[in-house]
Amino acid sequence: MIRAAAVTAAGLVLAAGTVIAVNAYDRQRAESAPDQQAPRCDGAGLLARADVRGSLRGNTKTQVLLTNNGRNACVLTGHPRLAGVAGSKVVPLQASHGTYFGDPQPLDVVPPGATAAFYLTEGGTCADAPGPTRWPELRITLPNDTSLRLATGFDTRCGIAVSAFGRPD
Amino acid sequence: MRSRVTWSLGMALAVLVAAAVQLGSAAPQSAAWPVEKHRGVDSCANESVSRMQNLYTHSPYGTYGFYVGGLTVNRVCPNHASFHTKAWADAVKRQGWNLQPIYSGRQPSCLGSPSYPISSNTTTAFNQGVADGRDAITQAYARGISGPLWLDIEGYVANGLSCQPATDAYTKGWMQTVAANRAYITSLYASYPNVIRAASWPVAQRPYQVTVPHWNNVPGVYSGLPNLPRSYWVNHQRGHQYRGGHNEVWNGQTYLVDNNCYDQIVHGNTVHSTYNPCLQ
Numbered sequence: 001m002i003r004a005a006a007v008t009a010a011g012l013v014l015a016a017g018t019v020i021a022v023n024a025y026d027r028q029r030a031e032s033a034p035d036q037q038a039p040r041c042d043g044a045g046l047l048a049r050a051d052v053r054g055s056l057r058g059n060t061k062t063q064v065l066l067t068n069n070g071r072n073a074c075v076l077t078g079h080p081r082l083a084g085v086a087g088s089k090v091v092p093l094q095a096s097h098g099t100y101f102g103d104p105q106p107l108d109v110v111p112p113g114a115t116a117a118f119y120l121t122e123g124g125t126c127a128d129a130p131g132p133t134r135w136p137e138l139r140i141t142l143p144n145d146t147s148l149r150l151a152t153g154f155d156t157r158c159g160i161a162v163s164a165f166g167r168p169d
Numbered sequence: 170m171r172s173r174v175t176w177s178l179g180m181a182l183a184v185l186v187a188a189a190v191q192l193g194s195a196a197p198q199s200a201a202w203p204v205e206k207h208r209g210v211d212s213c214a215n216e217s218v219s220r221m222q223n224l225y226t227h228s229p230y231g232t233y234g235f236y237v238g239g240l241t242v243n244r245v246c247p248n249h250a251s252f253h254t255k256a257w258a259d260a261v262k263r264q265g266w267n268l269q270p271i272y273s274g275r276q277p278s279c280l281g282s283p284s285y286p287i288s289s290n291t292t293t294a295f296n297q298g299v300a301d302g303r304d305a306i307t308q309a310y311a312r313g314i315s316g317p318l319w320l321d322i323e324g325y326v327a328n329g330l331s332c333q334p335a336t337d338a339y340t341k342g343w344m345q346t347v348a349a350n351r352a353y354i355t356s357l358y359a360s361y362p363n364v365i366r367a368a369s370w371p372v373a374q375r376p377y378q379v380t381v382p383h384w385n386n387v388p389g390v391y392s393g394l395p396n397l398p399r400s401y402w403v404n405h406q407r408g409h410q411y412r413g414g415h416n417e418v419w420n421g422q423t424y425l426v427d428n429n430c431y432d433q434i435v436h437g438n439t440v441h442s443t444y445n446p447c448l449q
Binding site: 052053054055056057058059060061096097098099100101102121123124125126127158159161169 | 234236241242244246247273276282283284323324360382383384385410414415416423425426
């Protein structure tokens with residue numbers, strides 16, 4: 001009776017403390033925890049695409065989706081590093097951590113075929129900003145120092161910010 | 170760090186009567202809301218009541234902007250509108266906060282690729298504004314919010330002229346609908362060109378007060394908004410968003426906010442001490 005009530009109340013936790021996997025992310029997380037034996041995600045195994053969500057009070061939110069195209073799960077934590085790419089020109093960008101839109105829900109392990117995300121925000125109402133600041137392409141560097149490209153126009157005139165990696169909205 | 174006094178109805182009446190003659194704007198229909206001459210923040214985050222208390226106690230801010238609803242809000246800040254219930258609003262007002270309720274519905278079609286664009290047909294756009302105005306009132310009322318209600322129209326630059334008529338039609342539909350409800354005061358958050366055009370609209374469709382984004386870190390609602398003519402929106406009808414999204418740490422807790430100065434009516438029952446840089 002007590003055990004049943006505990007299961008009902010907690011929803012996800014058994015009396016023994018075992019986490020019930022509710023989807024692919026959680027299942028992979030449960031299998032990988034606690035030592036996160038999966039390797040860190042590599043740029044070569046991810047496919048990036050931009051999902052522009054919209055703007056509020058001058059802050060534009062782009063959700064960058066990173067799909068694991070590899071055959072194995074990988075670990076993706078921390079924040080990305082960014083560089084603006086225009087032809088052969090690659091310029092590291094100073095992106096602050098923490099966006100107006102917060103961070104996505106935490107995600108440690110990305111199963112094969114699953115998608116992780118981070119938020120990228122740009123502002124559009126700054127004053128007297130120097131140019132040029134429009135980049136046709138972004139280079140995203142992952143915590144393991146590998147990178148991948150995202151072909152999307154991006155304006156850094158008013159500064160940019162990135163969230164931590166997490167689950168897509 | 171911040172002092173406040175109980176709002177006096179007499180003070181409100183004096184201010185609002187004076188405001189009624191400016192720009193030919195219709196006077197606010199009630200005198201139940203304070204003119205805030207202070208600083209504040211807005212946020213897309215879902216801040217708990219305890220974190221709001223921490224922010225109020227340890228920061229210099231007196232007004233908090235949050236989103237009451239709208240299609241864009243639901244897409245960009247998931248669960249934000251549903252998080253901010255009447256119970257939440259009542260609790261933070263008891264802490265001393267005044268509120269800046271914001272509605273973000275459809276957006277200009279030339280603003281990148283908005284998920285919910287305003288129709289390019291001006292008649293349809295006006296009707297979309299009417300529908301969103303009704304929804305804004307419904308959402309605000311459900312949270313116990315009366316008084317000023319802001320429509321968020323995001324700035325557009327590239328190909329802007331192509332969507333200007335439809336954007337104006339949408340905004341007019343929203344303003345006219347909200348103004349028709351005497352519990353609410355029409356307020357517009359938009360960039361310079363939109364706000365300046367709106368100053369010449371018919372009274373029934375003209376926002377009573379405006380907030381303009383200009384991220385120059387100059388707080389003043391006049392000196393900080395050099396492109397807004399000083400003769401527009403002059404009688405406690407201006408707000409200035411002077412810094413965009415960033416982190417601030419207060420008493421060890423991090424908040425993701427924009428910064429605003431107010432010299433305008435907000436929702437709440439606290440009058441905070443005047444912060445003079447906002448009025449310059």
